[in-house]
Amino acid sequence: MTLQPQTSPTHAATIQCQRCGAAYRPPALTPHVDCPFCRHRQALEPERLAVLRGYERQVGEDIAAAEKHAQHQATYEKWYGKPEERKNHTAEFFIVAAVCALVAGLVGGVLVAADVVQPMLLPTIVIMGGFLSATAVTYGRMFLQMFRKVDVKRGQLTDVVVACPTCGAPGRLTPGDAIDTCMHCHAALVPEQGAMQQGLDAAARARRRAAIHHYRTEIETHASLYGGGSGRHIAFVVLVPFALMFTVPSIGITFEQLTSGKPLRVAPLLLMFAVCGTLWGIIAMLLWLRWSRRQAIRRGLAPLQQQFQGRLGHGTRALADWLLAHWAGPFPLQRLYTGVNHHLLRGKAGGFEFLIDFHPAKAEHMVTRATLMIPAEIPGVSPMSVEHQATLAALGTQLPAGNSTVNQLALGLRHAGFDLRVSEAGLSASADEELMRALRKRPERLAEWSQVIARCVELVRALGGRPAS
Numbered sequence: 001m002t003l004q005p006q007t008s009p010t011h012a013a014t015i016q017c018q019r020c021g022a023a024y025r026p027p028a029l030t031p032h033v034d035c036p037f038c039r040h041r042q043a044l045e046p047e048r049l050a051v052l053r054g055y056e057r058q059v060g061e062d063i064a065a066a067e068k069h070a071q072h073q074a075t076y077e078k079w080y081g082k083p084e085e086r087k088n089h090t091a092e093f094f095i096v097a098a099v100c101a102l103v104a105g106l107v108g109g110v111l112v113a114a115d116v117v118q119p120m121l122l123p124t125i126v127i128m129g130g131f132l133s134a135t136a137v138t139y140g141r142m143f144l145q146m147f148r149k150v151d152v153k154r155g156q157l158t159d160v161v162v163a164c165p166t167c168g169a170p171g172r173l174t175p176g177d178a179i180d181t182c183m184h185c186h187a188a189l190v191p192e193q194g195a196m197q198q199g200l201d202a203a204a205r206a207r208r209r210a211a212i213h214h215y216r217t218e219i220e221t222h223a224s225l226y227g228g229g230s231g232r233h234i235a236f237v238v239l240v241p242f243a244l245m246f247t248v249p250s251i252g253i254t255f256e257q258l259t260s261g262k263p264l265r266v267a268p269l270l271l272m273f274a275v276c277g278t279l280w281g282i283i284a285m286l287l288w289l290r291w292s293r294r295q296a297i298r299r300g301l302a303p304l305q306q307q308f309q310g311r312l313g314h315g316t317r318a319l320a321d322w323l324l325a326h327w328a329g330p331f332p333l334q335r336l337y338t339g340v341n342h343h344l345l346r347g348k349a350g351g352f353e354f355l356i357d358f359h360p361a362k363a364e365h366m367v368t369r370a371t372l373m374i375p376a377e378i379p380g381v382s383p384m385s386v387e388h389q390a391t392l393a394a395l396g397t398q399l400p401a402g403n404s405t406v407n408q409l410a411l412g413l414r415h416a417g418f419d420l421r422v423s424e425a426g427l428s429a430s431a432d433e434e435l436m437r438a439l440r441k442r443p444e445r446l447a448e449w450s451q452v453i454a455r456c457v458e459l460v461r462a463l464g465g466r467p468a469s
């Protein structure tokens, strides 16, 4: 036996002829309906009709939103595959290249032996054979993926169980239907308040399920594509080979001149070593800057880590893991990219999980940020539409209207330099431009966030929020 959300019959109304008393099912809910037995025409209450229309519209909106989420989710799977079948494409490229190079080498060797091809061409055949075949395989697969069918899973809505007011038999209302038919007596079934609420709940549940599935796929896909974090070392990937390119010959030439017994040519050698020194100096300075800044951030986060038994982390993968575990709502993709000295602090305060996401670096495609996120279910926060979510760099919309405690806390936090946002996932407080500048200069000031965390938890409570389940 499976548990269903609601199986006890809820009230339903019907349509009954005011002249002959027969209950019947009109073809549609219109301002006037005709009795099929005595042809009597009667008007339906305009207020009731408006409520039923509103009910149809609301459920329709939720179902449409659920389908959009399902479509987005399916598109991710079309291009990147399901999480369980996702492969390492870089490794695959090199394996294919190696195999094809081997085959090209064998074929080339046979051709050389048969005197068809010059032996000098053999290395070119091997390299080009491997590289071109691997490229062809990669692009061929991308081309095939364009024709992959997307499997959009439509949300299943649980029917609302009602008792037929005419015959008493249990009937089922499809959520969003303002009128259905009793299977037993064929009279109309029109949902009353309770039944409508159940229909609305079922639609909201379906929408939420589809949204969460979409957001999770999105975060998981981007984390697996960009989670490596190799972008942080770009500066060194360029500088170190360059420095080596100057240093090794410089030492070689000096050594040669010293051993050959000829007088040293001081001026050119000094120039070469000056270039080497500058390059290594820049590398050392970059390393030192990063290291000292990291120490400053750690000094800022250490008191919070101690107070809230927090755990430090960094990078896209760690951020995505926390989001997948706690953040049940939209998350701007730009915020998944992480660069130099990105830091996270995960912890718990007053029964709520929290995350501090600190990204001090300014880089293209990345959001410079200091954000506190508190996952919570806050009443009165409506789910965000797919279109809105896609263009969003902030973590939600404005706070819903609240009581005086809410207003006071919000005002205090805004004064301290925080931009407050809510979404179906919870509350977030991001440092505004001025505060961000101050934090970039002195990351030790993150230690002051002990107060910010406490205030934000209070604010979530004042908004009626509960820890996200």
Ligand SMILES: [Zn+2]
Pocket (backbone or CB within 6 Å): 017, 018, 019, 020, 021, 022, 035, 036, 037, 038, 039, 040
């Ligand atoms: Zn009638």
Ligand SMILES: [Zn+2]
Pocket (backbone or CB within 6 Å): 164, 165, 166, 167, 168, 169, 182, 183, 184, 185, 186, 187
């Ligand atoms: Zn009936």
